[in-house]
Amino acid sequence: MMLVVVRVVVCVHIFMLFHFACLSSHSCHSEESSALLHFKTQLITNTTFYDYYYANFCPYVYPKMRTWENGTDCCSWMGVTCDSLSGHVIGLDLSCSALVGIIHPNSTLFHLTRLQTLNFAYNYFYNSQLSSQFGEFVSLTHLNLSSCGFEGDIPSQISHLSKLQSLDLSLNYGLKWEETTWKRLLQNTSLREIVLDQTDMSLIGPTPNPLSLIANLSSTLVTLSLGYTRIRGSLTSDIFCLPNLQHLILTGNELSVHLSELSCTTSLSILDLSDCGIQGPISSSFYNLTHLTSLNLADNQLNGSISSSLLNLQRLTHLDLSRNELSGQIPNVFDKLTKLQTLSLSDNNFQGKLPSSLFTLTQLSQLDCSSNQIEGPLPKQVAFSNLIELFLEDNLLNGTIPPSILSLKSLRSLDLSNNRFIGYISSEITSYSLEYLFLCGNKLQENILESISHFVNLTYLCLSSDNWSGTVHFQLFSKLQKLEYLSLSGCNSLLLESETSMNYTFLNLYALQLFSNNIIGWSKFSGKFPQLEFLELSNNKLEGKIPNWIHDIPSLCHLKLSHNMITSIGHQFPWYHFEYLDLSFNLMDDDISSFFCNTTSLEVINLSHNRFTGTFPQCLANTSSLVDLDIQMNKLHGNLSDNFKQLQLETLNLNGNQFEGLLPKSLSSCTYLVDLDLGNNQFEDTFPDWLQNLSSLEILVLGGNKLYGPIANLKSENIFPSLIYLDISCNNFSGSLPKAYIQNFQAMKIVGDEVQRRLVDYIDTSFGAIVGNILPEYDNSVIATVKGTNTPFAKIPTTFVNIDLSENKFEGEIPDDFGELHGLIGLNLSHNRLVGHIPHSLGNLTNLESLDLSSNMLTGDIPTELANLNFLEVLSLSQNQLVGPIPRGKQFDTFSNDSYEGNMGLCGFPLSIQCNNVSLQQCPSSEAEDKFGFGWKPVAIGYACGVVLGIGLGFCVFSIGKPQWLVIIFGGKRIKRRSRGNRRARTT
Template identity: 70%
Template sequence: MGYYSIRVVVCVHMSMLFHLLACLSSQSCHSEESSALLHFKTEVFASTTFHEDGDYYAYFCLHYPKMRTWDNGTDCCSWMGVTCHSVSGHVIGLDLTCSGLAGNIHPNSTLFYLTHLQTLTLAQNDIYGSELPSLFGRFVSLTHLNLAHCGLGGEIPSQISHLSKLQSLDLSSNVDLMWEETTWKRFLQNTTSLREIVLDDTDMSSIPSSLSLIANMSSSLITTLSFHDTGIRGHLSQILCLSNLQKLNLGGDNPDLQIHVPKLNCTPALSMLDLSGYHFQGPIPSSFSNLTYLTSLIWQDGSLKGSIPSSLLNLQHLTHLDLLSNELKGSIPSSLLNLQHLTHLDLSGNKLSGQIPNVFDRLTNLQSLRLSYNHFQRKLPSSLFALTQLSSLDCSNNKIEGPLPDKVAFLNLTTLDLRGNLLNGTIPQWVLSLKSLGYLDLSNNRFRGHISAITSFSLEYLDLCNNELQGNIPESIFHLVNLTHLCLSSPHNWSGTVHFSLFSELQNLEYLSLSGCSSLLLKHETSVDYTFSSLAALQLLSNNIIGWSKFSGRFPSLTYLELFNNELEGKVPKWVHDIDSLTYLNLSHNSLTSMGQFSWYQLEFLDLSFNLMADDISSFFCNATSLEVINLSYNKFTGTFPQCLANKSSLSVLDLQMNKLYGALPDTFKHGQFATLNINGNQFTGLLPKSLSNSIDLVDLNLGNNQFEDTFPHWLQNLSRLEILVLRANKFYGPIANLKSKMIFPSLMIFDISNNNFSGSLPKAYIKNFQAMKILDEEKSSLNYYVQSGQFSYENAGIIPEYDDSITPIIKGKRTPFVKIPEVFAIIDLSENKFEGEIPDVIGELQVLKGLNLSHNSLVGHIPQSLGNLTNLESLDLSSNMLIGDIPNELTNMNFLEVLNLSQNQLVGPIPRGKQFNTFSNDSYEGNMGLCGWPLSVECNNNVPSQQYPPFEADEDKFGFGWKPVAIGYACGMVLGIGLGYCVFSIGKPQWLVIIFGGKRIKRRSRGNRRARTT
């Protein structure tokens, strides 16, 4: 046969072979497997309607409708998520990621009929509460198993070790899933082909040597290990020498993990190491420089201390370095320029300082740089603006100053965040004209001047708030059709008239904040009703608003409305009442006179404070079903306490202070109700309702300046979270019983019961148990505040709604209002009562105290030396008592003491010198005739009496001493008077005579002071 004949025969046979393979490859799936899949669908696909209504999985899972393609009578090999073998037709792959599965996978499920499966993925489904069935061991051909984020629980069955061909296992984010040691050992011994193990957020804490078992496993093919937040045990060095290991994640809550890497006998092949969340509490180990093939090092939130070691920056292959949220200090080493392959650098949330080094000219591949929330100063380096590949730059919340350069080399910048610095000058034109820029935040700086035309039409986020900008708002803003977030609030006036209706042209706008407009016109000249289709949050702050009552715009999506400090007058208009989507409404600091008939709808947060509203609120909120925060303070509201509010268990914050409310409080407060209850400055009367003790979450209770008449509410002592208790200026009376309990206001930081009629000794047992006042929490600072927040979700709009607790204590001799209360602000005010006895030493244990006021009582004895331990004290008032003896030198230890008042007592001896005591004037000591030394004019010498004096009668109302006994004994006193006159004339004015007959003048001053303080 010739060459061409042979060739034809071969071609014919090859054609027949290809045709046969084509027929086989199009073979239908097996009927029993099709039936098994359809039956499995009925088992776990019963919650379709629920998910379509907006469940988590329906929102995030893009392939949700997979099972909808599964119909009886069709080839299962064509169904979405199903893969069949090209020859046998058996189902070998099943991918139902994010498919709306719900319920349990039972042991008799038809899923286990698919015995030819090689890959199985059920990740991101709602099968919470299910245990992992042992029948998964039937899938002996399985190479890939992914059951991540399914809510599985219980012990992992030992049959999982039957999956000997497994190459990839992902059981992550099943927090109730537990490994036992024997199961883990058997699994690692049998799976000789394993390459990838991902077990994040499962429980491996019961395995004593998890990592060493991996190091000793028979397979050396492992490339990926991920054990984030598993409680895994062992030493990092035990697995670093696995020859193929490239990716390793050991972060999270793994307290028994040892990270330090000693000198290795191998060269690790590791390219990615993630230790995020692992709290190392030390410097970055210098031995990490041994990981020479590392391309990605991620160690977020690790409590790393010390500086960034230069040796770490010698890892020549690093492309991704992320040390976010640690405690690193010092400057960025200049050896950063060695990382010439670096594409992502994140050092934000540390304590780095100094100037950012000018080394970026060699980092030409850098795409993302985050240095926010540090202490960097001075100007941004010029080399930073020469990076042509940079797409994201975040240097926000530092102390960077100076102007921005006039020119940059950025070609692909999409994010620029420089907020919270000291940048000044005008905003350069390049900032507003970058074609790819989508996110721009320059807020909270010192930029000044006008805003030039904006041509970055890709902008979605624009925040220029809180600068010194002025002039007109550029019309080009209304052409940024992609904007979703716009903040133009400024303390300086925007000139010209701003037509609010123009913002309706931005149909994608979700958040708008605008302040400082000298003329903000809401009502348009035409009768057109403008619709703000997507607007969810609107803040109009400190504007001169024109036409607010006649505005007719529509806000179909608005949930957050804040019209703070706009000089608004009259009744709240209809357009506000018609926004039935509102959950947050703030109309505070205006001149509004009435809320009108508001339906409240879905409202959760209401702030009408600092207005002129005079509505009767007795039944104001009875149709409100969702309100959690109500602030009506500083108005003229009348009526009784709304009974329906006492019955709402959802109410968390109620502030009614400084109104004209009256009557008794209802005794129907619900369990768990209230974190804040402030009714200060009204006319409430009667007894305190004991049902207040049901409010176990109560943090702030302010009942001051009312007419309550009751004994001390000791039944509140078990409110373990109570931090503020104010009962001042009422008619409380009687002694405060020294209860024997270890749980007496353990969290209390502000205790003000002043200006009442409490009597007996100071409440030593209470003071002894004020645990929160004893130890200064280092995590709290004066920048942290007691804040009660509503449960809202405005973070995406840049808003976190909050309610700020407020009090008005006497601090440093003056009544001081606090809108926000610092967390470390601790005071005790027991003044203007009828307390007697000595000052207890235990007060000296309250080292967090900032203010202590025990004035205008009948306290006796010495000033305790232990008060010198109050080294954080700023104000001490012990005036108008009957204290005796010396002023303890220990009080000079109070380095922060600014106000001291020891007047109107019977103190003697020299006034201590040094430190803060060198700053106090005569007023601090007046009325103590036995004191001497600076600043008094009386010098200390041997003639100054040192003996103790009996208590003088300072107040005839309290002690029954007046001048009638003197008049009765006038005749006898004449002889004595002549004798005394002779003494005075001969030897000068005796101190003891001045003290005795000076009582009348002291008494009058004491009364005058009391009247002034009460007012």
């Protein structure tokens, strides 16, 4: 087959050579030949670079300049066109020629002043500036510089090309338009085709409307493509009324759309307004564009239903309304749209049944109605004689899968996963076309496995479910020798080993996902996987050592064995070719001190929640490829060597081990670090202010160590600029709260949707993403306190902003600056020695859900501003010296007595002490706790003297009976602080 292709390409090239030679009756002019040869010396041919970047754009690559030889007629050179009368070079087409280099302003290219067509598309010119010399080609009618790597401002001289009919500068991501250049180009040319996708037009407009300037080309413009140019402005009806406009592509821009009823005759055939931020219902004007063959309104915020006037667009071949907010039932009008070839209505809120007319479209090759709420069975008979792809996943479809769909002769891809299909598939059905079959997440019966084994051309197969009863024999899948990806879960019993003791081989399988099964015989399995790269066997009740058949897979680079009962890795693992390793949540107790010393490519390692022993594997500190390391909750010990240098680390989680000594300062050189969790160890050091300049750090957990001393108030404007989660609880920090840090937590000042940071993922590379979002995401374990409850997270979302400084020895007042951290969800300052009033500025934290100021020495009243915290669900102000009435209304009416206990002077709901019945004498605050070593309540009684004590106690007993605080004192009871073992763990 390859030989045939090569012969065809060679024949095409030979034909082109003869074609170019015959175009001219004159020899090439010597000065133009010299200019071309000199231009050739400024560039190189690099087919490897081409294959990597441009293979999807060009049907083939041919280094055309290789035919350019001195002493030969340049009019015969490939890519060169000469005028048939004068012999001058008028055309130069070097597209897809694998050229690499720089086009300088003094290049001899610009000596070819008679050029009429110039095409350099899909070469790479090293981020060259687009020279103003291009404006000297005054005879140019066609200029194509698509995807050439040009950057910088587009020169105004481009507007001198008054004869230009076609301009394509697309896919030059660094090219920028000035407004004056854009205006002059439209004024001085008669362009028929403008293709500028992914150039930068953000400096144009929105006033005057840059799209309205197109009116200057009203009599000539046929194609306008400005996708992802960041152009701003309004899309109005007059654009659609341009008499010759056929193709309008504005995808990926933020446009306001103002369409009135079209009163003109339009020739528009292709309209792409996807990802333009269009809101509201679909304008009825779209349905008046009766010449449309392709309409793309995907990725907007369109809502409402689809009008039955859709049938006006009877010339449509392609319709895409996916990823919007459309609802209602899909109208039953498709019997009028008989030319439809592709239809996508996915990711909306459509309900009801699929319309029957949809299944009559004989020209349809692709149908995508996935991710809606469509229900009901599929019809038993369909007329999809040309259907290649059918995507109906993530709906509420039920019943059995019709044999007529599985038997479609042209069907290659079928995805019915995550529906409610039941029953079985007839063993009489055989498909020779199906390559991708996804039936995961249904209630099908296990006997379909035998039927599917007859689909001999399957390459991707997903059968994960929770409904497979009986015993499933894995050997069955060996019949599918073209299989590349297999996912199977939910088996009551999955037998790996062969009943006949025969070895069987999966020649092409590169991804195997067998999770949440009850696997039998994994240690005796003898199958061969010569191409396997991705293997997941998580949550399968696997026991013992990792068997040799896994060790012996030569191509394995991604392994996930989490959530089993595996006790040992076994003999030396072939780390050297691994990229991803997840052994978390097992019973492994190997000594890992010398692990990974022969690895060169490991990027993700998760050994968390095991019983691994030994010291930190120092070889990892020299692994430059390492991105994510999670070894939390093991039995590792010893000091960390200070050699974390030149690493690409984004995540380092050592929580819940027995590491000790100083924190390694070399972590400050890990400039990509996003998540650093060293909590619940035995580190003994001061606060690591040397981490403050890590611009990407978003999570810092140091709680549960032996860190000590004050946190210096550094004078800097760049202190932890991206931090959104800080936990330094359960240490011995002292002094005042770190006001300078609080003032500079810039990321915490941003609320919710305004923040543009990416999601923080403890293990950023998911097992699923590696194979194209087929496999599920990596399930790491992060537990944070949310609303007073330990909550597991697979990811910490950008909206979860938290500060925990509890259980230290901080003293002084709470800074007002906390009130500027508007993104805060949780704030815990409990069990310190804080004094003074609760800042009124905390009432500005309108996103706050949890506030814990308990067990301090705070005085004064509870600010009424806190009653405005509409999302506050957990509040603890207990064990302080607060006085006065408890605020009423909103969330405060939902809190129980526990939120306020231990504050003698508080009154009002929910306490039984009514504010109009009691007025207790308050005891002055003192430093008695520091001097005598016990809490403020007994000290308070000691300060109350004589008559005050007698009257106060008598009045209280008379009014409210035996008060709790009196029982505590005279009953000899003490307020007990939460022990470290009972504290609310943040990242266990």
